[in-house]
Amino acid sequence: MATKNEERIKRLTETHNLPREDFKQLLSTLTDDEAEILYAAARRVREAVYGKAVYLRGLIEFTNVCKNNCYYCGIRRDNARISRYRLDDETILDCCDQGYDLDFRTFVLQGGEDPAYSDARICNLVREIKARHPDCAVTLSIGEKSEASYRAYFEAGADRYLLRHETANPEHYRMLHPPELSGENRKRCLKTLKAIGYQVGAGMMVGSPGQTLDYLVDDLMFMRELQPEMIGIGPFIPQKDTPFGTQAQGSLEMTLHLLAIIRLMQPDVLLPATTALGTIDPIGREKGILAGANVVMPNLSPTSVRGKYLLYDGKICTGDEAAECRRCMALRIERTGYYVAVDRGDHIAVQQS
Numbered sequence: 001m002a003t004k005n006e007e008r009i010k011r012l013t014e015t016h017n018l019p020r021e022d023f024k025q026l027l028s029t030l031t032d033d034e035a036e037i038l039y040a041a042a043r044r045v046r047e048a049v050y051g052k053a054v055y056l057r058g059l060i061e062f063t064n065v066c067k068n069n070c071y072y073c074g075i076r077r078d079n080a081r082i083s084r085y086r087l088d089d090e091t092i093l094d095c096c097d098q099g100y101d102l103d104f105r106t107f108v109l110q111g112g113e114d115p116a117y118s119d120a121r122i123c124n125l126v127r128e129i130k131a132r133h134p135d136c137a138v139t140l141s142i143g144e145k146s147e148a149s150y151r152a153y154f155e156a157g158a159d160r161y162l163l164r165h166e167t168a169n170p171e172h173y174r175m176l177h178p179p180e181l182s183g184e185n186r187k188r189c190l191k192t193l194k195a196i197g198y199q200v201g202a203g204m205m206v207g208s209p210g211q212t213l214d215y216l217v218d219d220l221m222f223m224r225e226l227q228p229e230m231i232g233i234g235p236f237i238p239q240k241d242t243p244f245g246t247q248a249q250g251s252l253e254m255t256l257h258l259l260a261i262i263r264l265m266q267p268d269v270l271l272p273a274t275t276a277l278g279t280i281d282p283i284g285r286e287k288g289i290l291a292g293a294n295v296v297m298p299n300l301s302p303t304s305v306r307g308k309y310l311l312y313d314g315k316i317c318t319g320d321e322a323a324e325c326r327r328c329m330a331l332r333i334e335r336t337g338y339y340v341a342v343d344r345g346d347h348i349a350v351q352q353s
């Protein structure tokens with residue numbers, strides 16, 4: 001006879017949703033055997049939409065200067081212990097050229113909210129990347145901006161925007177951020193990005209300080225409403241020079257359970273197996289792929305600055321050349337039975353039954 005959780009997994013697969021209480025039960029009582037059933041269901045759904053392809057995103061962490069002071073983040077404004085850097089435009093473009101030769105067809109420009117990169121400068125960078133590599137997608141992940149800025153980047157050619165909502169619960173948002181940042185504005189930015197026409201990525205850290213099961217269910221409900229094309233989730237990992245430096249890290253199992261649940265809720269979502277997942281477990285990213293993830297984001301930043309984009313302690317791949325990361329990633333993916341696609345890896349919209 002099927003267990004209650006097996007019934008929940010079946011219902012989630014068929015209807016892409018569950019009542020709140022069932023999500024909570026699923027997240028709090030899943031056994032190892034049931035987790036395997038959950039992952040298998042997530043793999044079937046992901047393969048029905050995306051086959052066995054895993055999409056590559058080349059991550060360029062172009063600045064670790066940030067005007068914000070998020071309590072969890074190693075590049076927060078008040079962290080005086082990290083050495084700050086900014087990549088110049090030529091270096092950023094070189095990273096893309098090198099990435100293109102390594103089969104990357106998406107470039108993700110990520111950074112702190114750094115006023116040195118004006119809208120005009122970001123637009124020029126986007127235009128130049130698109131001119132050099134017209135078959136590639138450009139993703140921006142540079143935080144909260146005005147609608148006018150988001151429109152300008154989009155008109156310059158940016159295709160996608162990653163902005164994790166961090167937590168959908170306003171009270172929890174206040175626990176993670178200083179008063180000048182609000183969950184309301186974060187959500188407004190996401191809605192604006194969607195309305196402009198970006199493929200949008202939301203998401204949160206798993207196990208961030210103060211997070212409860214109720215808050216996680218709030219996250220699932222928020223994403224169900226927003227229907228982002230991408231969802232980035234990874235474990236919270238403490239960084240010693242932040243206010244949360246002595247907090248516990250997020251759990252591998254909870255992250256994998258959530259990846260699989262999100263895949264079943266949104267079969268067509270682009271779901272990365274994150275670097276943070278690979279940091280808390282030597283084969284965390286492979287486990288993520290086997291729980292329904294279908295994207296990986298190897299680093300294309302110059303090795304000279306890699307170690308300085310320290311959002312959290314122990315971050316992997318900080319010493320490797322881009323070519324080495326690419327090779328290593330292909331081998332890791334192949335070992336899971338999937339393959340790395342040389343493709344922009346756009347979102348495939350599937351009508352939900």
Ligand code: SAM
Nearest residue numbers: 072073111112113141142143164236237311312
């Ligand atoms: N400034 C941009 C923004 O706010 O979206 C992009 C850079 S921000 C550093 C990228 C993501 O890193 C955040 O959305 C957050 O979820 C994640 N992050 C920051 N500190 C982290 C930590 N200690 N553990 C895990 N993830 C973390």
